[in-house]
Amino acid sequence: MAGSTALEAQIGRWRDYVSRHRAIAPADVDEMTDHLRERIGDLQAAGLDDDEAFLVAVKRMGSLDAVSREFARAHSERLWKQLVLVPGADDDDPARGGRRRELGIVLALAVGAGTAVKIAAETLAEETFVSNAAFLVLPFLVGYFAWKRRPSAAVLAALAGTLAVTCALVNLYPFDDGGSTLVLAALHAPVLGWTAVGVAYAGGRWRSHDRRMDFVRFTGELAVYLALLALGGGVLLGLTAGLLGIVGVDIEPALEGWIFPYCVPGALLVAAWLVEAKQEVVENIAPVLTKVFTPLTTVMLVVSFVVLLTAGGLTTVDRELLILLDAVLVLVLALLLYSVSARDPLARPGFFDHLQLALVGAALAVDVLALTAMATRIAEFGASPNKVAALGLNLLLLVHLVRTGWLLLGFCRHRTGFHALERWQTTYLPVYAVWAAVVVAGFGPLFGFA
Structure with missing residues (x-):
């Protein structure tokens, strides 16, 4: 099999992702990688180029979640031992002392x-x-x-x-x-x-x-x-x-x-x-948690949006309600990040991805209304540390959600890869740390430490 640099990089990324499923032992990862290379070699011999051979071979290998389940069935005894903090069966394991x-x-x-x-x-x-x-x-x-x-x-x-x-x-x-x-x-x-x-x-x-x-x-x-x-x-x-x-x-x-x-x-x-x-235990729970809480959170956001619309003038919206909405939006962000981190990046877009797009859309609608209410309150009653901090956080969330929604829409329409969505999340994360530093170091002097 011809091993171009680009092809080896693709195989390496696939191997790295499989390695995160710790229900699959390193030896199993090696075996799966060998099988993948054999399939790619057969497809290349049939006339496919490197990219085509890789994509077809990965598809024929099947969903990584399904692969994990198969290895779990084949090695159930080992999986039970993995749940023990210090397995007694590994007395001769040199890593036990570590x-x-x-x-x-x-x-x-x-x-x-x-x-x-x-x-x-x-x-x-x-x-x-x-x-x-x-x-x-x-x-x-x-x-x-x-x-x-x-x-x-x-x-x-x-x-x-x-x-x-x-x-x-x-x-x-x-x-x-x-x-x-x-x-x-x-x-x-x-x-x-x-x-x-x-x-x-x-x-x-x-x-x-x-x-x-x-x-x-x-x-x-x-x-x-x-x-x-x-x-x-x-x-x-x-x-x-x-x-x-x-x-x-x-x-x-x-x-x-x-x-x-x-x-x-x-x-x-x-x-x-x-x-x-023991990451392998939670890795099996993560997809379930995201699939359960994503629709529930979407419903919560829709209800919040209706509450905001029917609360009367934006200047009369209760401050505690705006604080709770900020907490909900932060929860949405955490759920979104966890969903992205738990998803198989090689899988094609499906129903759950469209559901996440609906979640992002609902969060954006709530965030825009909350921003409007905050800006209106500042214009009406003047700025305060709490109002400025909340406004800044919501602006950061708005940028994050807009770009996320755009990339997720492109992924669902097969126009962009999932890697772009992942990269945006990790690129934007430091912005929140910078904002936290601004609040801690700057808001005291700016507002007279009041």
Whole structure:
């Protein structure tokens, strides 16, 4: 088989995507790649050029989701073992010691984060503690990925500097107690902290679109694991409190003084480790979650649009309603990013892609109405930190959604590839970090720290 550079690049991208389905072992990926090359060779011998041979061969290989299911059936015993944290069947595996060491480091970092939260909760005022919560936990997560990915010293210095400067601005600016600019800084500072986590996760290769999309995927899977841990932990604590309450033991002091300060930040570290170690479990859940919540969210947006239209004059729209709409739009963005990260980029456009296009269209309609209401309120009552921050966020969302809708429409009409849609998401993500930096560093001086 002739192996042109372009063809090898296509095979490499296909192999990379298959490798993300961790239900498929590396040896299976090698076997599948060999089969793909054989099919391409046969098609080239039949007279097809490289691009045609690749596309036909991939199509004949079948959907990657279907391939994953077939390998799951063929290797069900191995898949069950993958659900065990440290498989006993792998006693002779030389990588087992590395897994144990990594788990030990994660647990040590979790204890460190819990200790930081515990000390801060006992020594800081409640408002100060809340505004600094991200700086108490996220540095430990950055440390975990810095240990795992081994970024350069320059990248580590930049990460430490970003966290330190952000923390200093939140704490040293002369904000008015309970002022809007303090609240906005506290809300946007975690965005910068999470950006630092993303750079550490990428090993400093933040310019790589693939690494950015991997971080989007990690964020979505982390949210799923955190929800599962929270549900399981909540049930366990509820049962324990009920049993001890029968004999007159009140565990509320222990909950507030020890369990919550250690378990909540610890859950974040443990969930991050689970995502790293057990991605194959959530990768099977991700497509289901996106398909369930996309139509539900679309209905929610349509209802929100109707509410806005029937709320009377735009200046009378309740501020709390606009805040809730912003939260819904951010949720839509998160769902959209997670859907893009979970989709097979080689699959042809289908019904779900058209449903996502409807979701983006509904989000755009709501965003335009919300923007109009915000601009009208500013013109009528003047600017305030909250209004300007909300207006800026909605403008960013508008640009993001417009371009996404255009590319998604082109993909559904077979005019553009899915890669262009993926690349737009990863290209635009840093804009939100820049806006967060503007709010944290600039809104205080701009509005007199009120």
